[in-house]
Amino acid sequence: MRRVALLLLLAWPASAETVVAARTLRALSILGPEDLALAPQDMPGALTELSQALGQEARVTLYAGRPVRAADLGPPAIVDRNQLVPLSYRMGALEIRAEGRALSRGGVGDEIRVMNLSSRTTVSGRIAEDGAVHVGPGS
CATH class of the missing domain: 2.30.30.760 (SH3 type barrels.)
Structure with a gap:
């Protein structure tokens, strides 16, 4: 019984969160905590932690609810x-x-x-x- 429970835990899909824009942000905007949110989805290439985007400058327009990629951001x-x-x-x-x-x-x-x-x-x-x-x- 323990083996079955262990196998079920190992086979359970890992949940990941993705950083998304909380609202539409124009290019050249400096990102603050109110501009970003975490969504319970796993998007390849998207940021997974808010700290990776905070204080960065948007290089392109970021649309509300869309994932934020590292290539979309840069230093101010x-x-x-x-x-x-x-x-x-x-x-x-x-x-x-x-x-x-x-x-x-x-x-x-x-x-x-x-x-x-x-x-x-x-x-x-x-x-x-x-x-x-x-x-x-x-x-």
Whole structure:
């Protein structure tokens, strides 16, 4: 009898919860606790914990009741398009600094294109926590 009970417990489907939008949210919205809910469904690719989405920025419109995927979210943008940003290139003891204009928006760790205002050249770099864009190797 114990074996049968054990087999039934092992065969019982595991229930999982999925993070869904509590209401329709526009792209570029910062997600708070009132924006999200847990639904008793298992959706492949969807987030399973609210903490994974809280404080993140919606990259696309999130519709009420629909699952939230990791690809739909990203870190909040700290650099906006056309914003003036400091550019920094560092290799060993050499460091070059310039001013640039962001050609897209992004958050910490995102790679964006920036136009160097001195040379009018377009470069790519990663956004640092202070809002500066680091270009070159290891950026």
